[in-house]
Amino acid sequence: MYINILLFNDFESLDAFGPVEVFGCVDKYKLRYVSMDGGIIKSRQHVPVMTEKLALENFSGLLLIPGGQGVRPLANNDLFIHALKKFVNKAEYCLTVCTGSVLLAKTGCINNKKATSNKRAFTWVENSCPEVNWQEAARWVVDGKYYTSSGVSAGIDMSLGFIADKLGKQEADDITIKMEYIWNENKDKDNFSVQR
Amino acid sequence: MYINILLFNDFESLDAFGPVEVFGCVDKYKLRYVSMDGGIIKSRQHVPVMTEKLALENFSGLLLIPGGQGVRPLANNDLFIHALKKFVNKAEYCLTVCTGSVLLAKTGCINNKKATSNKRAFTWVENSCPEVNWQEAARWVVDGKYYTSSGVSAGIDMSLGFIADKLGKQEADDITIKMEYIWNENKDKDNFSVQR
Numbered sequence: 001m002y003i004n005i006l007l008f009n010d011f012e013s014l015d016a017f018g019p020v021e022v023f024g025c026v027d028k029y030k031l032r033y034v035s036m037d038g039g040i041i042k043s044r045q046h047v048p049v050m051t052e053k054l055a056l057e058n059f060s061g062l063l064l065i066p067g068g069q070g071v072r073p074l075a076n077n078d079l080f081i082h083a084l085k086k087f088v089n090k091a092e093y094c095l096t097v098c099t100g101s102v103l104l105a106k107t108g109c110i111n112n113k114k115a116t117s118n119k120r121a122f123t124w125v126e127n128s129c130p131e132v133n134w135q136e137a138a139r140w141v142v143d144g145k146y147y148t149s150s151g152v153s154a155g156i157d158m159s160l161g162f163i164a165d166k167l168g169k170q171e172a173d174d175i176t177i178k179m180e181y182i183w184n185e186n187k188d189k190d191n192f193s194v195q196r
Numbered sequence: 197m198y199i200n201i202l203l204f205n206d207f208e209s210l211d212a213f214g215p216v217e218v219f220g221c222v223d224k225y226k227l228r229y230v231s232m233d234g235g236i237i238k239s240r241q242h243v244p245v246m247t248e249k250l251a252l253e254n255f256s257g258l259l260l261i262p263g264g265q266g267v268r269p270l271a272n273n274d275l276f277i278h279a280l281k282k283f284v285n286k287a288e289y290c291l292t293v294c295t296g297s298v299l300l301a302k303t304g305c306i307n308n309k310k311a312t313s314n315k316r317a318f319t320w321v322e323n324s325c326p327e328v329n330w331q332e333a334a335r336w337v338v339d340g341k342y343y344t345s346s347g348v349s350a351g352i353d354m355s356l357g358f359i360a361d362k363l364g365k366q367e368a369d370d371i372t373i374k375m376e377y378i379w380n381e382n383k384d385k386d387n388f389s390v391q392r
Contacts, residue, residue: 014214018214020243046227047213049244151376152375152377179348180346182378
């Protein structure tokens with residue numbers, strides 16, 4: 001299965017590269033770094049990553065959408081959202097980290113579905129896309145083919161959760177040992193949610 | 197202060213981008229992605245990153261050395277180690293993640309100093325560089341200007357530890373909230389050490 005990491009300028013580095021580390025441990029997954037136009041994309045931390053241009057005809061597998069400052073202009077870019085919707089619909093699974101869930105929500109594909117997002121940006125998230133059934137207290141949320149996580153490092157926990165769901169808990173546990181990572185494996189336990 | 201992230205082919209993605217996420221939260225730190233020859237460097241997870249060529253004349257600040265499969269050939273590359281030693285000596289601080297500590301150790305700069313490394317590769321690490329006072333049970337180790345961490349995700353904890361040491365515990369705690377990261381803040385507690 002292809003794991004398509006969708007990058008855009010000012011994406012949050014760990015939102016993308018945390019899941020990359022997890023999925024990179026699975027031999028049968030093939031990782032691709034993609035963007036709408038191809039070429040060099042820079043993260044908020046100025047990491048310059050060379051990307052392939054997304055093309056619907058050779059697109060399949062999982063789509064991962066990170067969050068970050070770069071989400072803000074794209075959330076109001078109708079051309080981007082229109083194009084994104086086609087890839088979301090074609091994806092076998094769609095995973096978002098942090099405010100990446102807003103880009104997904106703007107496509108309308110998760111209207112009336114459960115989802116979560118970054119906790120410090122939660123009011124903006126809710127106001128931007130009121131049609132989504134936002135879950136304020138969740139490390140990550142699963143609804144059908146959609147996995148959405150809380151901020152930044154929660155993407156690592158969600159990716160391990162995806163592995164556990166699809167390949168078994170043992171596979172996820174083995175990856176945590178390779179990564180020397182202490183997995184927050186309860187998706188409903190959220191240390192960062194705030195009563196607003 | 198410049199934060200110089202030293203990349204080489206087959207570096208482990210999270211070894212570099214975990215610390216990048218932490219250091220990227222500090223406004224007065226300026227991150228640079230560097231390599232010995234410049235150009236595109238690919239991680240073990242095939243992330244293609246555009247790098248600047250390291251140059252001693254404009255080098256200053258912190259040097260971060262990730263680990264990964266790419267360490268193995270470089271550990272026996274005398275030209276690389278000879279060049280690395282000049283940057284390590286000039287660096288204000290030198291931090292390593294995972295088996296990146298072997299590259300540092302090969303320079304001789306941490307002979308008789310305390311250091312740690314990846315726990316699954318520990319026997320290879322000890323045999324490669326017996327002059328180092330390797331600490332088997334440690335999330336990360338500090339000895340003078342040298343910070344060395346255990347495998348992969350331990351680099352995030354060490355980077356937060358560095359911030360706490362240099363800028364105060366409150367600054368580190370603030371970053372964990374931005375990252376929604378549950379910090380393993382006790383450097384002496386190591387869930388992944390094994391009695392061999």
